[in-house]
Amino acid sequence: MFLAVFSPKGSGEVSPDATLMQQLLRRDVGAFEELYERHSRIVYSLVLRILRQGSTAEEVVQDVFLQLWRNSAQYDLSRPFVPWLLTLARNRALDQLRLKSERQRRREEQTEQFPQIASAAPEYEQALDEKRRAERVRLLIGSLPIAQKKAIELAYFEGLSHSEIAASLKEPLGTVKSWIRSGLLRLKESLRATS
Amino acid sequence: MDSQWLAAFKGKFTGNIVNSNDQFRELIEAYAIGSLDAPERAQLEAHLASGCDDCEKALQEARWLVSQLAYLAPNAEPSDMLKGRLLQTVRAEAAGSAARRQVVGGAGIPSWLWAGVAALLLFSLYSAWIAHKMHDEVAYLQQQAKIEQAERERLEAELGAAKTQAHEAMIWSDPKSKKIMLRPKDPKMPDLEAMWHPDMGLVVRGWKVPSPGEKRMLQLWLIPKAGGKPMPSMTLWPDANGKFSAMVENPPDTMSDTQALAITEEPIGGSPQPTSAPMWVGGVS
Numbered sequence: 219m220f221l222a223v224f225s226p227k228g229s230g231e232v233s234p235d236a237t238l239m240q241q242l243l244r245r246d247v248g249a250f251e252e253l254y255e256r257h258s259r260i261v262y263s264l265v266l267r268i269l270r271q272g273s274t275a276e277e278v279v280q281d282v283f284l285q286l287w288r289n290s291a292q293y294d295l296s297r298p299f300v301p302w303l304l305t306l307a308r309n310r311a312l313d314q315l316r317l318k319s320e321r322q323r324r325r326e327e328q329t330e331q332f333p334q335i336a337s338a339a340p341e342y343e344q345a346l347d348e349k350r351r352a353e354r355v356r357l358l359i360g361s362l363p364i365a366q367k368k369a370i371e372l373a374y375f376e377g378l379s380h381s382e383i384a385a386s387l388k389e390p391l392g393t394v395k396s397w398i399r400s401g402l403l404r405l406k407e408s409l410r411a412t413s
Numbered sequence: 414m415d416s417q418w419l420a421a422f423k424g425k426f427t428g429n430i431v432n433s434n435d436q437f438r439e440l441i442e443a444y445a446i447g448s449l450d451a452p453e454r455a456q457l458e459a460h461l462a463s464g465c466d467d468c469e470k471a472l473q474e475a476r477w478l479v480s481q482l483a484y485l486a487p488n489a490e491p492s493d494m495l496k497g498r499l500l501q502t503v504r505a506e507a508a509g510s511a512a513r514r515q516v517v518g519g520a521g522i523p524s525w526l527w528a529g530v531a532a533l534l535l536f537s538l539y540s541a542w543i544a545h546k547m548h549d550e551v552a553y554l555q556q557q558a559k560i561e562q563a564e565r566e567r568l569e570a571e572l573g574a575a576k577t578q579a580h581e582a583m584i585w586s587d588p589k590s591k592k593i594m595l596r597p598k599d600p601k602m603p604d605l606e607a608m609w610h611p612d613m614g615l616v617v618r619g620w621k622v623p624s625p626g627e628k629r630m631l632q633l634w635l636i637p638k639a640g641g642k643p644m645p646s647m648t649l650w651p652d653a654n655g656k657f658s659a660m661v662e663n664p665p666d667t668m669s670d671t672q673a674l675a676i677t678e679e680p681i682g683g684s685p686q687p688t689s690a691p692m693w694v695g696g697v698s
Contacts, residue, residue, distance in 0.1 A: 245507045251500060258491050260483060267486035276495045287503050301480035308483065352484035359485055373448040374482045380448050395443060402442040406478050 235299035242290040250287055257300065258283070260352075261307045268311035268375050278314055282307045300348070312377040351409065358408045359401065365389065366397040373398055437468050445475035446482075581660050584610045593674055595695035603655075605693050607674055614662040615646075617674075621655040625678050632683050633659075634691070635666045636673040643675065648683045671697045 235256070241249035261282060266275040285306070286293075293302070359367055365387060372378045372386060380398070384391045440457045443449045449457065461468055584590050585608050595605040595617075605619040617633060625631055630650050634643040644665040651657045664671075675691040 245510050247500070247504055247507050250503050254496060254499065258496070259488065260486075262491040262495075263486040263489040264483040266489045276491055279491055280495060280499055283499055284502065287506070298477065301477050304480045304483040305476070308480075351481065355481050355484040359482070370446075370482070371485065373443075373446045374479065374485070377447060379450050380443065381450050383448065398446065398448055399439065399442045402446070402475070402478055405481070406474070409478075409481070 233299060236295045239290055239293055239295060239299065242287065250283075253286065254283055257303055260300075260348075261303060264304060264307055265311040268308065268377075269314060274314060275311070278310050279307070282310055285310075308374075315377065354408060355405065358405050362401055362404070366401050369394050369397040370401045434465065434467060437465070438471055441468060441471045442475045442478070445472060445479045577660055580613065580662070581616045581658060584608050584613045584616045584660070587613065591668065591697070593695040593697055595674060595676060595693035597693050598691065602692065605676065605695070607695060609664075609668050609697070611668055614660055615664045616658065616660045617647075617649065617676075618658045619649075619651065619656065622651040622657065623655060624651055628681050629678050630681055630683070631657075631676050631692075632679040632687075633661070634675045634677065634687060635664060635671045636675055637666060638670055638672040643687055645683060645685055648679070649676070668697060673697055 235253065238249040238253050238256075242253070258279065262275060262279050265278045265282075266272060269275045269278065282303070286303070293299075359370060362370070369383050369387060369389075372383045378386065380391055380394050383389075383398075384394045387394065437457055437460045440449060440453055444454060444457050457468075461472065587610050589612070590608045590610040593607040593609060595607060597604065602623070603619065603621045605617060605622070607615060607617045609615045622631075630648050632648045633646040635646055636643050646665055647659050647661050649657050649659050673694055673696045675687075675695075676693040677687045677689045677691050679688055
């Protein structure tokens with residue numbers, strides 16, 4: 219049912235980020251600087267949360283924005299920019315976290331290219347600006363039981379699998395699966411409710 | 414790790430294979446966040462690859478939703494040094510790209526090189542034009558020089574002729590000159606006359622003299638008193654009217670030592686000694 223409200227943005231509508239990315243294709247340093255000003259804080263916050271070390275986090279953020287600069291042609295301008303950028307940053311940070319592990323080697327091939335990301339944002343994305351949407355996300359996840367919140371954070375910030383989370387929290391695997399899915403569905407409903 | 418997921422696979426999914434859309438839909442959010450264990454992930458990816466539009470759309474939204482979890486991270490600010498490093502790198506790469514575009518693009522040739530080529534082309538055209546112009550000027554000057562040379566030769570010839578005429582006139586008018594009549598052996602031929610000045614030379618004139626035979630001309634000889642061989646002197650050639658006037662400024666012998674003058678017909682260019690009988694003879698002293 220909720221899929222009914224999930225559709226691409228109105229055709230012909232170009233976001234400021236997409237415009238800046240177009241300018242980036244022409245090697246516009248000014249556009250790059252503006253993209254950095256607009257998104258470096260959330261990217262850095264996310265990477266720092268994953269890596270918990272400032273200097274390493276800055277190295278990853280630098281890699282992310284340089285990849286943005288050097289491989290801007292790979293970005294599909296019709297796709298939502300911020301989720302794509304955050305997914306790219308998360309993958310890079312998790313790769314760093316898993317450095318030298320077998321999983322890292324498995325992931326390397328995936329991260330050579332830009333990550334897969336939603337081809338379009340849900341309609342309710344427009345109902346809230348970024349700041350209010352961030353508040354809503356924190357409020358909703360913060361309202362979850364601690365263990366459920368922890369399971370989601372381990373999945374998202376640590377990159378752990380269901381089995382790994384279950385082992386870490388010493389909870390049944392099915393419970394962990396349920397916590398993660400239900401938490402994300404509640405978040406979705408919460409965001410939809412604002413539209 | 415392998416034994417763990419194998420155990421989980423056997424324990425949770427053996428006999429409970431995911432095989433319906435609803436069951437796959439329950440895996441979408443976990444797949445988007447990356448927490449699916451390997452067996453479930455493989456099953457879902459196979460299902461997505463089969464082209465299930467509903468699951469694909471659900472996955473698109475789930476990916477967007479998962480990306481929003483980034484806002485759970487505590488706010489933090491990167492250092493100014495990071496921005497400085499990034500902009501420094503980006504500006505350097507942008508400058509490099511611009512330089513490469515200048516070399517490769519549009520033809521790939523930088524503007525200064527085009528300017529150089531244009532300047533070289535203009536210089537070449539200018540040089541060719543100058544060379545052509547100089548060639549024309551040289552040809553013109555050469556032609557002018559030829560004209561002037563011909564004019565100078567003509568003037569010199571006229572001057573020489575005038576001098577000769579003046580010289581001859583002086584010889585003819587000077588009282589010291591001696592007139593010598595040369596009588597023809599053939600009575601049908603006209604008389605010739607000569608005037609010899611001891612210092613200024615000898616002049617011979619004739620009128621209505623027939624032209625010599627083909628490749629022949631007349632030649633003057635001085636016959637010495639001592640009875641030696643005739644001494645060759647100038648050659649003569651009557652004009653179309655049979656007229657001629659020739660002068661020798663320095664005859665081969667003096668008048669006092671010369672017995673007579675004689676004229677013979679000789680081959681073109683003259684002879685060192687007579688090859689035919691005298692046609693005219695005149696006594697000198």
